[in-house]
Amino acid sequence: MRSLRFVLLFATIAISVASPAQQYKVTNSISSAGEGGWDYSFADSIARKLYVTHGSEVLVIDLDSEKSVGKITGLNRIHGVAIADDLHRGFISDGAANEVVVFDTSTNSEIQKVKAGTNPDGIVFDPFSKRVFAFNGRSQDATVIDAATGKVAGTIGLGGKPEFPVSDGKGNLYVNIEDKSEIARINPASMQVEARWPLAPCEEPSGLAMDTANRRLFAVCSNQKMAVVNADTGKVVATVGIGNGPDATSFDAGKGLVFSSNGQDGTITVVKQESPDKYSVLETVPTEKSARTMTLDSKTHRLFLSAAKLGPPPAATAANPHPWPKVVPDSFHVLVVSPL
Numbered sequence: 211m212r213s214l215r216f217v218l219l220f221a222t223i224a225i226s227v228a229s230p231a232q233q234y235k236v237t238n239s240i241s242s243a244g245e246g247g248w249d250y251s252f253a254d255s256i257a258r259k260l261y262v263t264h265g266s267e268v269l270v271i272d273l274d275s276e277k278s279v280g281k282i283t284g285l286n287r288i289h290g291v292a293i294a295d296d297l298h299r300g301f302i303s304d305g306a307a308n309e310v311v312v313f314d315t316s317t318n319s320e321i322q323k324v325k326a327g328t329n330p331d332g333i334v335f336d337p338f339s340k341r342v343f344a345f346n347g348r349s350q351d352a353t354v355i356d357a358a359t360g361k362v363a364g365t366i367g368l369g370g371k372p373e374f375p376v377s378d379g380k381g382n383l384y385v386n387i388e389d390k391s392e393i394a395r396i397n398p399a400s401m402q403v404e405a406r407w408p409l410a411p412c413e414e415p416s417g418l419a420m421d422t423a424n425r426r427l428f429a430v431c432s433n434q435k436m437a438v439v440n441a442d443t444g445k446v447v448a449t450v451g452i453g454n455g456p457d458a459t460s461f462d463a464g465k466g467l468v469f470s471s472n473g474q475d476g477t478i479t480v481v482k483q484e485s486p487d488k489y490s491v492l493e494t495v496p497t498e499k500s501a502r503t504m505t506l507d508s509k510t511h512r513l514f515l516s517a518a519k520l521g522p523p524p525a526a527t528a529a530n531p532h533p534w535p536k537v538v539p540d541s542f543h544v545l546v547v548s549p550l
Contacts, residue, residue, distance in 0.1 A: 231550075232493065232495075232550060233480060233492060233493050233495075233549060233550060234478070234480060234493070234495045234513075234547050234548065234549055234550065235495065235547065235548065235550060236495075236496075236497060236545050236546065236547055237512075237546050237547070237548040238276055238545070238546035238548075239543045239544070239545055239546070240271060240276055240277075240278070240543060240544040240546065241542070241543045242262075242264060242269055242278070242542050242543065242544070243540045243542075244264060244265055244267070244539075244540065244542060245265060245537065245539045245540070246264060246265025246266060246287075246537065247264075247265065247534070247537055248262070248263055248264045248265070248503065248516045248518070248542065249263050249288070249289040249290060249331075249503060250263055250289060250290035250291065250332070250333075250374075250458075250503055250505075251263065251291075251503060251504070251505045251514055251516055251544070252290070252291045252292065252293060252505055253273060253505040253506060253507040253508075253514060254273075254293045254295065254315075255273070255507050255508045255509045256295050257293070257295055257315065258272060258273045258274055258509075259271070259272065259273060259279070259315070260272075260273050260505070260507070260514055260544075261291040261293070261300070262514070262516055262544055263288045263289060263290065263291065263302075263516075264516070264542055265287070265288075266283070266284075266285045266286055266287065266288065267281050267282060267283045267284075267285060267288075268281065268282040268285070268288065268291060268302060269281055269544075270282070270318060271544065273507050273509075273510070273512075274510075276546060280318045281318070282300075282302065282311075282313055282318050282320075284320070285302065285304050285307070285311060286304050286305070286306035286307045287304065287305050287306035287307075288302055288303065288304050288305065289303045289304075289305050289330065289331045289332070289333070290302070290303045290331065290332055290333040291303075291333070292333045292334050292335040292342055293315060293335060294335045294337075294340075294342070294357045295315075297357055297358055298314060298315050298316055299312060299313070299314065299315060299321070299357060299358075300312070300313045300314075300315045301313075301333055301335065301342045301344070301355070301357075302333075303326070303330035303331060303332070303333040303344050304330065305329045305330055305331060305347070307323075308325065308326055308327065308328055308329065308330065308346075309323045309324060309325060309326055309330070310323070310324040310326050310330060310333070310342065310344050310353065310355060311323050311324075312324065312360050321360070322360050324353075324355055324360055324361075324362060325353075325362070326344045326346055326353040327344075327346030327348075327349035327351050327352075327353050327365065328346055328347075328348035328349035329346055329347040329348040329349070330344040330345065330346050330347075330353065331344075331345055331346065331347045331372070331373070332344075332345040332372060332373055332374045332375050332385065333345065333375070334375040334376065334377055334383070335357060335377070336377040336379070336383055336398045337377065337379045338377065338379055338380060338381050338398055338399070339381075339398035339399050340356070340357050340358060341354050341355060341356060341357055341363060341398055342354075342355040342356075342357050343355075343366075343375060343383060343396075343398070345368075345372035345373075345375055345385055346372070347371055347372065350367070350368050350369060350370055350371055350372070351365050351366055351367050351368055352365065352366040352368060352372065352385075352396070353365055354366065354398075354401055363401070364401045366396060366401050366402070366403065367403075368385070368387060368394060368403065369387075369390070370387035370388070370389050370390040370392070370394075371387065371388045371389045371390075372385045372386070372387060372388070372394075373385065373386040373387070373388045373415060373416050373417070373418070374386055374416060374417050374418040374458070375418065376418050376419060376420045376427070377398070378420060378422050378425075378441065379422065380422075381397065381398065381399065382395060382396070382397070382398075382441070383395070383396040383397075383398045384396070384418060384420070384427055384441065385418070386409075386415035386416065386417075386418045386429055387406075387415075388414050388415060388416065389414070390406075391408065391409050391410065391412065391413050391414060391415065391431075392406050392407055392408050392409055392415075393406070393407045393409060393415070393418070393427065393429065393439060393444070394406050394407075395407070395441075395444070405444055407439065407444030407445075409429055409431065409437045409439070409446060410446070411433075411435060411437075411449060412429055412431040412433070412435045412436070412437035412446070412449065413431050413432055413433040413435075414431055414432035414433070415429040415430065415431045415432075415437070416430060416431070416432070416456060416457050416458070417429070417430045417456060417457055417458040417459035417470070417471075417504075418430075418459065419459045419460050419461040419468065420441065420461060421461050421463065421483070421486075422463075423463065424483075424486040425440065425441040425442055425486075426438055426439065426440065426441060426447070426486055427439040427440075427441050428459050428461055428468050429459070430452060430456035430457070430458070430459045430470045431456065432455075432456070434451060434452055434453065434454055434456070435449050435450070435451060435452065436449065436450040436451075436452050436456075436459065436468065436470055436479075436481065436489075437449055438450070438487070438489060447486075447487040448487055448488065448489050450468075450479075450481050450489050450490075450491060451479075451491065452470040452472060452479040452481075452491075453470065453472025453474070453475040453477045453478075453479050453494065454472055454474040454475045455472050455473040455474025455475060455502060456470045456471065456472050456473075456479075456502070457471060457473055457502035457503055457504075458470075458471045458502065458503045458504040458505070459471070459504075460504060460505065460506035460513065461506075462506055462508065462511055463508070464508065464511060465511060465549070466482065466483040467480055467481065467482060467483065467492065468480075468481040468483060468489070469481070469504065469506070469513060471497070471501060471502055471503065471504035471513075471515055472502070473499065473500055473501055473502025473503075474499065474502075475499070476496065476497050476498045476499035476500070476501060477494050477495060477496055477497060478494070478495040478497055478504070478513065478515075478547060479491060479494055480492040480493045480494070480495060495547060497515055497517070497545055497547065498515075498517045498545065499520070500517045500518055500519075500520050501515040501516065501517035501545055502515075502516075503515065503516050510548075511548075511549050512546055512547065512548045512549075513546070513547040513548075514544055514545070514546060514547075515544065515545040515547065516542070516543075516544055516545075517542075517543060517544075517545055518537045518538065518541045518542040518543065519537070519538040519541035520535035520536070520537060520538065521535050521536040521537070521538055522535060522536075523535040523536075524536070
């Protein structure tokens with residue numbers, strides 16, 4: 211009997227070594243009625259608000275209670291939200307209207323609409339220049355807006371389709387150029403593209419995040435790779451395998467972790483930063499198929515992912531060879547993924 215207990219104990223130890231404890235899991239699902247698709251979300255960890263784009267409206271959710279506290283409505287087909295906390299202003303990219311909608315973050319009421327390029331998509335507030343940059347997918351440029359006045363300061367030609375932008379807050383702005391498989395570095399003061407860096411072997415980048423302390427950029431790509439890029443030299447210093455259908459990425463400076471939300475797989479790839487140039491996959495967290503966009507609350511380390519039930523995809527066409535399935539009405543929700 212003692213020999214059997216020894217064997218069982220040894221087997222238990224072996225299993226625990228081979229299967230590390232789960233680090234993250236889905237802890238909540240915040241439902242919202244309505245139809246239509248979704249795109250970016252933004253966690254304002256300072257003001258404790260989560261902004262979630264859904265069809266023609268922005269949902270406002272309290273980050274602590276995980277309850278809805280308001281909506282911004284009357285929009286068309288929206289993509290992203292940027293927040294300037296010190297100005298109490300928010301900025302929404304309305305792709306269908308070719309506008310950036312400025313709103314009061316205290317009341318969620320509209321202040322003004324600003325004409326942008328064609329199909330404004332990714333959007334970011336740069337604290338260094340006090341400007342908002344709306345990246346226009348179809349006109350392949352960026353509309354630059356003075357955050358305090360809402361006046362257009364200029365337009366930046368990009369020579370390709372921009373995706374997600376990030377600011378380092380120190381005079382550099384970065385954006386993925388999807389169809390060129392590169393990152394463009396922009397000077398937000400001069401409104402000039404100062405460098406273009408290839409991301410090979412990473413192809414068709416979408417989400418972008420940054421470790422500002424170690425000067426590293428993280429781009430997730432359609433060929434299931436994450437590229438880690440030196441933000442000063444543009445060199446790809448590492449690549450990591452991730453899941454299928456990545457659209458967003460976040461970096462948690464407090465935990466030294468990078469996340470990729472993979473909508474086709476319905477997973478999050480959790481990547482550990484062992485050093486600025488060394489990375490390994492810590493775990494793969496099950497979420498839901500369709501959960502492709504994501505944001506991080508840096509205070510609680512929780513992740514928020516938009517998702518919905520999907521119907522069958524429409525027939526493929528030459529113009530749209532990979533059509534996105536239709537969203538089942540009233541099935542939209544926000545998944546909360548928390549550290550254990």
